[in-house]
Amino acid sequence: QQQVKQSPQSLIVQKGGISIINCAYENTAFDYFPWYQQFPGKGPALLIAIRPDVSEKKEGRFTISFNKSAKQFSLHIMDSQPGDSATYFCAASHSRGSTLGRLYFGRGTQLTVWP
């Protein structure tokens, strides 16, 4: 059972546009929600993360919006650039208990930014 559901599977955006990727989860015990970026031939790299006590976190062109009641969170990439073309994964984790630190990943979104 996929604990974190991600959409869309692929996304094509014009340079300068906004890229939006959405994720949903069921387990309300999750309390840490990171986004990872992966380039071909590389491992995932942490991009930005949020905890459910805030509704939004911004780092440069990247923003996470978090809706605790809807159990949804999304990644917004402002002013998208060709260098942002990569696969993006949302994930969720527990900060306590027997599964501390284990990441549950979504299936990924292949982002292509056209120049």
Place this chain on the structure above:
Amino acid sequence: DAGVTQSPTHLIKTRGQQVTLRCSPKSGHDTVSWYQQALGQGPQFIFQYYEEEERQRGNFPDRFSGHQFPNYSSELNVNALLLGDSALYLCASSLAGTGYEKLLFGSGTQLSVL
């Protein structure tokens, strides 16, 4: 700092064989986790090692086993390989406790089972 180092980068095996993948964590990290990433999918947690013991295990059969050495490096062993074991195997290191917030992945070992 070399970060997380995995070897080999690519590996080709045949069904029924056994394989060993290796991982050296980032300097200062003491916890190693292994993930399997099938083509077009997100990484799936296999297991986590800390203090040379398996602390957590995901939904993988006993054919998957691991080890952590005193220097924190780790190995992933897969026995009786199946075609479905073909995937990118990722090692990630962190510090115990809240270190998972700084989880660092290696570039992975691409395993092909023929």
